[in-house]
Amino acid sequence: MTRYTQPTTFFTKEHEWVTVHNDLATVGITHFAENALGDIVFVELPDVGAEFALGDDMAVVESVKAASDVYAPISGKVVEVNIVLTDKPETVNESPTEKGWFCVLQIKDGDEIASLMDEAAYKAFCETL
């Protein structure tokens, strides 16, 4: 009998969110991050098939003023990217945690998930900033 699990969302101190569903993780940046960056005018997405270790530079977001790196929140291989962001980078501002996702990673090391924050811990973390 197959057991289905509910997707669960985790967060990093770099303000990325990671929604884990089985061995796949969808990654994006949080409302806190997009708000701090301001109007996003360009997103450089990783190539499908690229492999990243935890903490690697994975993508770049550019606001009017500056470019910022997005780090791989966990190790994994890119299986899908959100090509909507190529033509409509402002989607990240408009819908950071839904339509503005960056990519889907195939999880390499499930233990890394344990080091991420859950929603309550992330909320508490943001309040310290």
Place this chain on the structure above:
Amino acid sequence: MSDTTTEDLKRTPLYDLHVECGAKLVPFAGYEMPVQFPAGVMEEHNWTRQHAGLFDVSHMGPCFLSLEEGIGGGDEAHAKIAAMVEELVPSDITSLKPGQARLTVLLNAEGGILDDLIITRPIGDEAQGSLYIVVNGAMKEQDWGIFEKALAGRAVLTRADDRILFALQGPEAVDVMTDFFPGCEELSFMQHMPFELNGTRCIVSRCGYTGEDGFEVLVQPEAGLPLVKEMMTDERVMPIGLGARDSLRLEAGLCLYGHDLDPATSPIEADLGWVIQKRRREAGDFPGAERILRERSEGPARKRVGIKPLERAPAREGTEIFIGDEKVGIVTSGGFGPTVEHPVAMGYVATAHAVTGTEVQLMVRGKARPAVIADLPFVPHNYKR
């Protein structure tokens, strides 16, 4: 996030107002300055192009340079102070009419640019023999040191950076300004007139650095703070931070000192040859004249140009410019232009390639991105001539 401590940063007289307006503050030129307000860079930029944006530029270096022997004395006094300043800058200051201002550059002995600045001749006869000068905030200690050393015993420099200096920029700026300073609408671009405000004198100049029509006002804090607060209640006026200030001046093709201009760069390379008027060119009596006049007649090795990236990726300062395998230049300012709705950049390329329409590649994070050399400005200037 920056690690710079805020302890030794200065604050302008408008600091509390920025905080009240919800500004995000950053260290800039030794001051704690608003980089953006809650509206955000994009909206602040567009608002300035359509209405009126209010910029605190009190961190800059306004000053007065006056004859040691005293001021007043008409054209003769002006000619004396102008001749002194002309030892340091290549522009014709002598021929300025009362009330007229001019952009110029402070030069080193090699003809490199130490700063860009605006020099204004006062209107009243009693003020002749003095000049109103505004230099860049980050360069003011250097510049004022140069003036004081070069003109010691001949002229006195009075700093005015304890005052409020603000700019109101945009197509509706003139209507707002006229409510507060009736008559200022008569000014043309690069002209100024003095006003009395609550018993203190202030200087209103029709200039700015956004490419839009607009004004700059130098005023004592006691009179200036209520003025700025009242102006901010006008629905046509929005406070604007450094972020939009940068995207506005970049679209307008205007140089940012320390980025597009530096001590190694000549006015000819920077495509600012027009700041050197005919009388000065013919006399060749300014620092670095030999190099500057040679570059003017033979052409410089490299030249400042506009660069339009053809894809959506902005090319930031430091991006290398290639044609095939050959590196031909470097980006000195780059970002996104909200008005033109595409990335915009400025930089220096070898003169042979400084031709509008030339196809180049920009190396952005290791990827070659197509771009073309483009005319400056990206957005037409809207000055009141």
